[in-house]
Amino acid sequence: MLDYLVMSNSNSYDSEYFVSPSRGKRDFLDAIGDIVEFINEDAGSKYAVVVGTDSEETVTPNGHAGLAQFVSVITVHRIGRYGRYFWKRIPDVNTFDRHDRMLKEAYFSLELAQRVVAHLRERLNNKLYDFEIHLDIGRNGPTKSMIQEIVGIITGNGFTARIKPESYAANKVADRHV
DSSP, X not given: OHXXXXXXXTOOGGGOEEEETTTEEEEHHHHHHHHHXXXXXXXXXXXXEEEEEXXXXXXXXXXXXXXXXXXXXXXXXXXXXXXXEEEEEEEEEEOOSHHHHHHHHHHHHHHHHHHHHHHHHHHTTTOOOEEEEXXXXXXXXXXXXXXXXXXXXXXXXXXXXXXXXXXXXXXXXXXXXX
């Protein structure tokens, strides 16, 4: 389903790129290389690698809703110090309502997380680091009824899920670029 979502919006992995505030435009493998380099610079530190997605509804020129812009991020945090992040925009995704949009945020994050983990595991020789998916849902507001369902999707795929206010990758980092 997710490949259909991505491909139907004229994004493909071949044309996928991320933006790093410190390194500029990077393709996916360059971003992974930057993360590996950052971790290897201080192998004695503890790291958290986090993926999150945020979105915002847009209105078409003829005034119709139903499209959203999504931004997914990969963050790497050297615990107790500082970190780096990479973001990508997924434009003009059809959405039906808030529930559909939140599900798509989770699916975009899950798909990205699976790819990031696979590449990091290979490149870091199975070194241990914390890995989480941050969701832009919380116990307050209109998304509270979705927590069990969306967190279940993430944890059912073997990832740790964080919601607001702990989900900084989605509700702070990605939100800044939507």
